[in-house]
Amino acid sequence: MKRAxxxxxxxxxxxxxxxxxxxGRSDIELVEIPVExxxxxxxxxxxxxxxxxxxxxxxxxxxxxxxxxxxNDSVCVIDxxxxxxxxxxxxxxxxxxxxxxxxxxxxxxxxxxxxxxxTGFILMLYPLVAEGIVAPDYPVTTHAVAGYSGGGKGxxxxxxxxxxxxxxxxxxxxALELDHKHLxxxxxxxxLARPPLFNPTVVNxxxxxxxxxxLVVPRLNKAISAADIRTLLAEYYTEERFVTxxxxxxxxxxxxxxxxxxxxxxxxxxEIFVFGGEERILLSARYxxxxxxxxxxxxxxxxxxxxxxxxxxx
Numbered sequence: 558m559k560r561a562x563x564x565x566x567x568x569x570x571x572x573x574x575x576x577x578x579x580x581g582r583s584d585i586e587l588v589e590i591p592v593e594x595x596x597x598x599x600x601x602x603x604x605x606x607x608x609x610x611x612x613x614x615x616x617x618x619x620x621x622x623x624x625x626x627x628x629n630d631s632v633c634v635i636d637x638x639x640x641x642x643x644x645x646x647x648x649x650x651x652x653x654x655x656x657x658x659x660x661x662x663x664x665x666x667x668x669x670x671x672x673x674x675x676t677g678f679i680l681m682l683y684p685l686v687a688e689g690i691v692a693p694d695y696p697v698t699t700h701a702v703a704g705y706s707g708g709g710k711g712x713x714x715x716x717x718x719x720x721x722x723x724x725x726x727x728x729x730x731x732a733l734e735l736d737h738k739h740l741x742x743x744x745x746x747x748x749l750a751r752p753p754l755f756n757p758t759v760v761n762x763x764x765x766x767x768x769x770x771x772l773v774v775p776r777l778n779k780a781i782s783a784a785d786i787r788t789l790l791a792e793y794y795t796e797e798r799f800v801t802x803x804x805x806x807x808x809x810x811x812x813x814x815x816x817x818x819x820x821x822x823x824x825x826x827x828e829i830f831v832f833g834g835e836e837r838i839l840l841s842a843r844y845x846x847x848x849x850x851x852x853x854x855x856x857x858x859x860x861x862x863x864x865x866x867x868x869x870x871x
Contacts, residue, residue, distance in 0.1 A: 559586045560863060563604055565623050566614035570706050570713065571637050574852040575612055578870050584863070585610075602626040610859055613637055630666065635858050637670045637851060642742040644669075649746055650858040651676065652867065653797050654683060663861045670858065672739035673850030674701050674757060675746070677768040677842030680800060681829055683747050684793040685786065692778050697753035699743075701768040702728070702818070705759050707846045716761060728760045765819040766846040772838040783838045787831035794829075798868060799849060799857075802829045821845050825853030825871040 594600040606629040620638035648665040740752040791802040827844035
């Protein structure tokens with residue numbers, strides 16, 4: 558029997574990507590509110606309570622409002638907003654996090670999809686904290702370079718309008734008050750004593766992301782080399798089809814000494830790199846912010862709930 562799926566906010570950036578990933582599937586039926594009833598709250602409430610799975614691709618307040626409208630306990634909610642990522646009772650929808658996470662996702666009716674920046678950050682650092690290599694009170698810093706689609710329709714319009722000013726075409730640092738909305742989940746999911754110092758940059762590319770974490774070995778709990786960390790991460794993710802820890806040393810996959818940006822775009826893959834030596838280490842993750850950073854992981858979560866192969870549609 559086909560499961561009924563509703564994308565609440567399907568005309569947004571992530572909603573459109575989700576619709577694209579799901580529209581060809583034979584095991585689900587995508588349902589929509591008729592155009593003339595899109596602003597009818599009663600029609601929306603009725604639909605929200607009739608389907609099997611709801612994806613929320615909405616701003617935070619709108620996502621909370623949609624959750625309030627759902628009275629049917631059998632409806633599974635997969636929320637792509639920031640609204641519930643650190644809220645008690647919601648399951649963090651990152652299947653690769655640890656051995657227990659898939660079962661938690663499969664058996665939950667309220668799942669929150671990780672933020673794009675948080676995805677790469679957590680997949681790199683979580684195993685190192687869990688293994689006692691990085692202490693919870695380590696002064697973590699991280700920097701991301703990401704495409705402008707992560708900023709939603711407003712930012713996309715800034716870049717794709719006919720006359721784009723020079724300052725928008727250049728790389729731009731943002732969240733300079735150091736309060737980026739992904740910080741709470743970065744700290745909570747890993748178990749850090751305090752949020753990292755996070756410095757994101759948006760660039761003139763539609764999608765793609767590289768996020769990096771520097772580590773100073775003398776400040777770690779154990780003396781460990783870049784090669785040792787690479788081995789640890791490779792073993793941790795050895796059975797994961799979407800997470801690849803790249804070989805060490807890195808000469809074979811760098812292009813003239815440069816790590817390129819868009820190699821994972823259009824996929825649900827994330828590649829983790831380890832650079833450095835005995836004293837200084839750099840972790841970097843490359844992925845599509847609209848793929849593994851949002852819609853791809855949301856589809857993984859749905860597949861787990863439905864009990865189908867996790868890679869279906871990906």
